[in-house]
Amino acid sequence: MNSPNPQDAPRGDSAVICSAKGCRTAAVWVLAWNNPKLHTPDRRKTWLACEEHREHLSQFLGVRGFLKDVVTLEEWEASAAGS
Secondary structure, three states: OOOOOHHHOOOOOOOOEOOOOOOOOEOOEEEEEOOOOOOOOOOOEEEEEOOOOHHHHHHHHHHOOOEEEEEEHHHHHHHHHHO
16 A cells, blocks of 8 residues: 655645555545554654545554544645644
């Protein structure tokens, strides 16, 4: 699975795509996570998800105890812009 950072995604005609393997659908969700064995508690890695893959990717991260937050891409970008 890819782990693109939505803050680095190109704007304009290019859509931000889902991180699920083989999916080329535009992402609408950001799954913020961290692996406590590798990352400091405040570090957040991100996966992007389309509507179809949000639950699957959330479960994948959740069963490992990595999932920290799920927000819309719009909310994530607004939060990043306010930082």
